[in-house]
Amino acid sequence: MTALTLSTATATGLRADALVVGVAKGDKGPVVAPGAEAVDQAFDGKLASVLETLGAAGAEGEVTKLPAPSGVKAPVVLAVGLGALPEKDDVFAAETLRRAAGVAARALAGSKKAALALPVEDAEDAGAIAEGALLGAYSFDAYKESAKDAKKNGKAPLAEVAILGGKPRDKAYKAAVERAVALGEELNRARDLVNTPPNDLNPEAFAAVAQAAAKEHGIKVQVLDEKALIKGGYGGILGVGAGSASTPRLVKLSYTSSKADKHLAFVGKGITYDSGGISLKPAGHNETMKCDMAGAAAVFAAVVTAARLKLDVNVTGWLALAENMPSGSATRPGDVLRMYSGKTVEVLNTDAEGRLVLADAIAKASEENPDAIVDVATLTGAMMLALGNRTFGIMANDDAFRTSIHEVAEETGEPAWPMPLPADLKKGMESSTADIANMGERMGGGLVAGLFLQEFVGEGITWAHLDIAGPAFNEAAPFGYTPKGGTGSAVRTLVRLAERTAAGDLG
Structure with missing residues (x-):
């Protein structure tokens, strides 16, 4: 993991492999950002013109490397565009600083130490830079032979980052960096889980990871195996996992604070591999389905982060884990499942499985009567069609709570958008055989899924649903602090929601 330090050293006086400065896009060309004044002086006040000569404009994500002049102890100056x-x-x-730090960390992979002379006005800025650096330095190469020689071939993650302009003795600055470390490490662990091949991460293996983390951080954990799920009547989770040789699990993680007077329940979809079941996915849609447990990974990371930060709020995480496979024992289209809540569901499409495992977990979470339930899931392709690959949808049974979560998501740098739950779409889920069907109208399919989940929320409980199908797994090139592959989507939103709840602002 990349080491972080706050430094009061001057930008020109700190020894490092590279010195990172910010450059903004001005009306008449690039403008050197605050924090790099001493570096600009070392260039005789001509850093902006030198960068412009090299083709730099200050656009967001732009990277320009140039040799450091006399008087700068780092041999290389790396200018990062701020927009x-x-x-x-x-x-x-x-968020601008977070992305810039992430870009710099990616660009300097293989370096031992980088000094970041980006604009720092307060502790929040220092925290954002620290967070961006940790997230940007992430790499997943556990399965590559070349990883053994990563340090030799210059592909190892950036080892150390010194944040200039910070105040090492200031409690607020120290707290901001400590928060960034806890959040960054757990978010990156969520990314690792999403990226792990499904032959190594089945429900049992995921549960074992959760148990180990719970023991390390003082979190209570309960794992329901197949026998316990049968005894408890969890028909949704069992129905989804029926076709796999890897049996399902329901994991409960409980972080409690003696000072807490609020309780949040987070529920995560944990389909460790989704073939679609009997309703098999078409060719070209199976290759990335190891990411279908990203919701459970986000919930897991959020609970552990809350524990590490010792937040004054009780947080319970529910990981609904199953593998959706076709076999002679798999659930068939037309089968009826009796859910944990007692409600029956006609399964019209076995590839609409996430809502089935979530329904059981939501119903179970409702029994504890939390102040709010938030479920997180890579649930529908329809949400990707609506919002693209970088934005997740938010549905809720309370408009104020939906607005609050949207504000939290935007505050943390996670693009999100509020979506409705139109009552007229419920009619499409009517079944002549069961209480409800797991499919409805094709148009508005992401909203239909939200309406289905709402049926299993306990009476009077505030609830929200985050559909992270788009941003959970990045198949394109890395950008900002976001890598290719698992992204850790929704972790920061859940953690910030917990922080705001602890502060008395549930929304």
């Missing part, structure tokens, strides 16, 4: 100049007071948004 347009701020309209007010030259203060850059936290």
Whole structure:
């Protein structure tokens, strides 16, 4: 893991493999951002013009390397584009700094130490830079032979980052960096889980990871295996896992604080591999289905982060784990499952399995009467069609709570958008055989899935559903602090929601 330090050293006086500065996009060309004044002086005040000569404009994500001049102890200066100049007071948004630090960390893979002379106005800025650096330095190469020689071939993650302009003795700055470390490490662990091949991460293996983390961080854990699920009547989870040789699990993680007066329940879809079951996915849609447990990974990471930060809120995580496979024992289209809640569901499509495992977990979570339930799932392709690959949808049974989660997501740098739950779409899920069908109208399919889940929320409980199907797995090139593969989507939103709840602002 990349080591982080706060430093009061001058940008020109710190020894490092590279010195990172920010450059913004001005009306008349690139503009050197605050934090790099000493570096600009070392270039005789001509750093911006040198960068412009090299083709730099200051656009977001742009990277320009150039040799350091005399007077700068680092041999290389790396200029990272910050985008347009701020309209007010030259203060850059936290997300801008987070992305810039991530870009720098990726660009400097293989380096031992980097000094980041990005704009730092307060502890929040320092925390954002620390978070971006940790997330940007992430790599997943556990299965590559070349990983053994990563240090030799220059592909190892950036080893150390010094954040200039920080205040090492200031409690707020120290707390901001400590938060970034806890969040970054757990979010990156969620990415590892998403990226792990399904032959090594089945429900039992995922549960074992959760048990180990719970023991390490003082979290209570309960794992329901197949026998316990049968005894408890978890028909949804059992029905999805019926076709696999790997039996399903329901994992409960409980973090409690003696000072807490609020309780949040997070529920994660954990389909460790989704073939579609008997309703087999078409060719070209199976290759990335190891990511179908990203919701459970996000919930797991959020609970552990809350414990590491010692937040004054009780957080319970429910990981609904199963593998959806076709076989002679698999659930068939037309089968009827009796869910944990007692409600019966006619399965019209076995590839609409996520809502089945979530329904059981939501019903179980409702028994504890939490102040709010938030489920997270790579649930529908329809949400990707609606919002693209970088934005997740938010549905809720309470408009104010939906708005609050949207604000939290945007605050943490996770693009999200509020979506409705139109009552008229419920009619499409009517079944002549069971209480409800697991499919409805094709148009608005992401909203139909949300309406299905709402049926299993306990009476009077505030609930929200995050459909992270788009941003959970990045098949394109890395950008900002986001790698290719598992992204850790929704972890930061859940953690920030827990922080706001602890502060008395549940929304």
